[in-house]
Amino acid sequence: xxxxxxxxxxxxxxxxxxxxxxxxxxxxxxxxxxxxxxxxxxxxxxxxxxxxxxxxxxxxxxxxxxxxxxxxxxxxxxxxxxxxxxxxxxxxxxxxxxxxxxxxxxxxxxxxxxxxxxxxxxxxxxxxxxxxxxxxxxxxxxxxxxxxxxxxxxxxxxxxxxxxxxxxxxxxxxxxxxxxxxxxxxxxxxxxxxxxxxxxxxxxxxxxxxxxxxxxxxxxxxxxxxxxxxxxxxxxxxxxxxxxxxxxxxxxxxxxxxxxxxxxx
Amino acid sequence: xxxxxxxxxxxxxxxxxxxxxxxxxxxxxxxxxxxxxxxxxxxxxxxxxxxxxxxxxxxxxxxxxxxxxxxxxxxxxxxxxxxxxxxxxxxxxxxxxxxxxxxxxxxxxxxxxxxxxxxxxxxxxxxxxxxxxxxxxxxxxxxxxxxxxxxxxxxxxxxxxxxxxxxxxxxxxxxxxxxxxxxxxxxxxxxxxxxxxxxxxxxxxxxxxxxxxxxxxxxxxxxxxxxxxxxxxxxxxxxxxxxxxxxxxxxxxxxxxxxxxxxxxxxxxxxxxxxxxxxxxxxxxxxxxxxxxxxxxxxx
Numbered sequence: 001x002x003x004x005x006x007x008x009x010x011x012x013x014x015x016x017x018x019x020x021x022x023x024x025x026x027x028x029x030x031x032x033x034x035x036x037x038x039x040x041x042x043x044x045x046x047x048x049x050x051x052x053x054x055x056x057x058x059x060x061x062x063x064x065x066x067x068x069x070x071x072x073x074x075x076x077x078x079x080x081x082x083x084x085x086x087x088x089x090x091x092x093x094x095x096x097x098x099x100x101x102x103x104x105x106x107x108x109x110x111x112x113x114x115x116x117x118x119x120x121x122x123x124x125x126x127x128x129x130x131x132x133x134x135x136x137x138x139x140x141x142x143x144x145x146x147x148x149x150x151x152x153x154x155x156x157x158x159x160x161x162x163x164x165x166x167x168x169x170x171x172x173x174x175x176x177x178x179x180x181x182x183x184x185x186x187x188x189x190x191x192x193x194x195x196x197x198x199x200x201x202x203x204x205x206x207x208x209x210x211x212x213x214x215x216x217x218x219x220x221x222x223x224x225x226x227x228x229x230x231x232x233x234x235x236x237x238x239x240x241x242x243x244x245x246x247x248x249x250x251x252x253x254x255x256x257x258x259x260x261x262x263x264x265x
Numbered sequence: 266x267x268x269x270x271x272x273x274x275x276x277x278x279x280x281x282x283x284x285x286x287x288x289x290x291x292x293x294x295x296x297x298x299x300x301x302x303x304x305x306x307x308x309x310x311x312x313x314x315x316x317x318x319x320x321x322x323x324x325x326x327x328x329x330x331x332x333x334x335x336x337x338x339x340x341x342x343x344x345x346x347x348x349x350x351x352x353x354x355x356x357x358x359x360x361x362x363x364x365x366x367x368x369x370x371x372x373x374x375x376x377x378x379x380x381x382x383x384x385x386x387x388x389x390x391x392x393x394x395x396x397x398x399x400x401x402x403x404x405x406x407x408x409x410x411x412x413x414x415x416x417x418x419x420x421x422x423x424x425x426x427x428x429x430x431x432x433x434x435x436x437x438x439x440x441x442x443x444x445x446x447x448x449x450x451x452x453x454x455x456x457x458x459x460x461x462x463x464x465x466x467x468x469x470x471x472x473x474x475x476x477x478x479x480x481x482x483x484x485x486x487x488x489x490x491x492x493x494x495x496x497x498x499x500x501x502x503x504x505x506x507x508x509x510x511x512x513x514x515x516x517x518x519x520x521x522x523x524x525x526x527x528x529x530x531x532x533x534x535x536x537x538x539x540x541x542x543x544x545x546x547x548x549x550x551x552x553x554x555x556x557x558x559x560x561x562x563x564x565x
Contacts, residue, residue, distance in 0.1 A: 008344065008373050008375075010340045010341050010344055012340075014373070016370075016373055017371060017373070019370075020367065020370035020371045020373075021371075023367065023370060024356070024359070024367045024370075027359060027363050027367070028358045028359065099354065099356075099357065100350075100352050100353075100354035101354055101356060103320065103350060103352070103354050104350065104354035104355075104356070104368075104415075105371060106318075106319075106320060107318045107320065107343065107348035107350070108343060108344075108368065108371040108372050109340045109341075109343040109344040109371075109372065109373070110371055111340070263320070264319070264320055264321065264322065265279075265281070265312075265315065265320065265321035265322065
C-alpha cells in the first residue's frame with residue numbers, strides 16, 4: 001500500500017499545511033455561507049436603525065464626522081470583531097475538547113503553529129467578506145465614502161487574524177463552557193465598547209481612554225474611518241497599522257503557546 | 266529498506282503528576298509485523314500510542330518511529346505513519362470524501378496522486394456509494410472504517426490502531442478484523458492496542474502484555490500461552506463453596522488457578538491426566554489466562 005513517491009521534505013512551518021487548514025474551512029463554509037451572510041446583513045441594519053437614527057437624532061457630529069458616518073464605521077469594526085473572535089473562541093474550545101478534531105489533525109505532520117495560523121487566516125478572510133457586506137449596507141443607508149474603502153478587506157484581514165487568534169488563546173485556557181462567560185464579560189464586552197466604535201474615546205475617564213488606546217479594535221476602527229473618509233496623516237496611520245501587526249504577532253504567539261500546552265502532554 | 270525497527274522504545278517514562286502512565290517501558294516492533302499491545306484500561310496503551318505520534322512527550326527514555334527519534338523527528342515520523350484513534354475524531358462538518366481529501370492535503374499527498382489516494386480510501390472504507398454523505402450520518406461501523414481509511418490515505422509504512430473495535434457489534438468487529446488483516450497483508454506494519462484478547466490472538470503475530478505502564482511479557486501469542494499456562498485449562502463451574510474446594514485441591518497439587526465469576530480455571534491441566542476430577546470441562550488456554558497469571562487482574 002506504500003506509495004512510490006519520494007518522501008517530502010518536512011519543514012517546521014509549511015504554507016501548504018496552512019493552506020490545507022484554510023481549505024477545510026472553505027469546504028465547510030460553502031455549505032453554511034448563508035448564516036454568515038444573513039448575520040452580516042441583518043446585524044448592521046439593526047445597528048444603523050437603532051444607533052444611527054436613534055442616537056443620530058441626539059448627536060450631530062463626532063470627531064469631524066456625522067454621527068451616522070462615525071457609527072457606520074464602528075459597526076464594520078464590531079462585525080469584524082464578533083465574526084473573528086467568537087469562532088476563534090468557540091471552535092477553539094469545541095474542536096479541542098468535544099470534537100477532538102485537533103487531535104486528528106495533529107496526528108498528521110501538522111504543527112500547532114500551522115493549525116492556529118490556518119484557522120486565524122481563514123477567520124481573517126471570512127471577516128473581510130463580512131466587512132464588505134456591512135460596507136454595502138452602509139452605502140445603502142446613504143453613507144458617503146471615498147475610494148479608500150477598497151482597503152477595507154485588507155484592514156479586516158489584518159484585524160481578524162489577531163482577533164481570531166485571541167479567541168483561540170482564551171479557548172485553550174477554558175476547562176468547560178462556563179468559562180466562556182468570563183471571556184465575554186471580561187474581554188469581549190470591554191473590547192467592543194471601549195474602542196471608539198459607537199462613541200469617541202476622548203470623553204471617557206483617563207484610565208478607560210488608556211485602555212481604549214491599546215485596544216486593537218480601536219486601531220481597526222480608526223483605519224476603517226481613514227479608508228472611508230480620508231486618512232489622518234502618514235504617522236498616525238502607520239501607528240495604527242503597526243499596532244495591529246504587533247497585536248497579530250502577540251496573539252498568534254500566545255495562542256500557539258497555550259494551544260500547544262492544552263493539546264500536547 | 267532501512268534496518269531500523271518500525272517502533273523502538275527504550276526505558277521510556279511518561280508521568281502525569283505523581284502517576285507514571287508509562288513506567289520504564291521497552292518495546293520493539295519489527296517492520297512488517299502485526300503487533301498487539303494488550304492490557305486493561307489504564308495499563309498505559311493509549312499513552313504509548315500518543316508518545317508515538319508526538320502528542321505526548323516522554324519524560325525519559327528513547328522513542329523512535331521508523332528510524333526517526335522523537336520528539337525531534339516527530340514530523341517526519343508522522344508523515345510516514347497513520348493513526349486510527351480510539352476516540353472518534355472524524356470531521357463531522359465534512360462529507361466522507363472531504364474527510365479523506367482534507368486529510369490527504371494535511372499529509373501533503375502530491376496533487377497528482379491525491380484523487381487516486383482518496384478513491385482508494387473510499388474503497389478501503391467500503392463507502393464509495395456514500396462519498397458525499399455527511400460524516401455525521403454514518404453508522405458506528407462506517408465511521409470506524411472511515412477512520413481506518415483516513416489513517417491510510419497517504420500510504421503509510423506504519424499504522425497505529427488504538428482499540429480499533431472497542432464498543433462495536435461482534436459482526437462489525439469481524440468485518441474490521443478482515444480490513445486489518447488486509448492492511449497487514451499489504452506490507453504495512455501494524456501496531457494495535459486492544460483489551461480484547463480474541464482480537465490480539467487472531468490478528469497479531471507478536472503481542473506485548475502491558476500492566477501498570479510496562480511490558481510484563483511479550484512474544485508470539487501461542488508461545489506465550491504454552492510457556493505461561495500450559496497446553497490445557499480445566500474450567501469448573503459451581504457454587505462458591507465448590508469453587509473454593511477445587512482451588513484448594515488444585516493448589517495442593519501444585520497447580521495455579523484463576524477465578525472469574527462463577528467458574529474457576531485450573532491451569533496446566535494436562536498435568537492432571539490420570540487423576541479423577543468429578544466435574545469440569547477441558548479447553549485450550551487463551552491469552553486471557555496468560556494475562557491473569559501475569560497480572561492477577563481480569564481484563565475488561
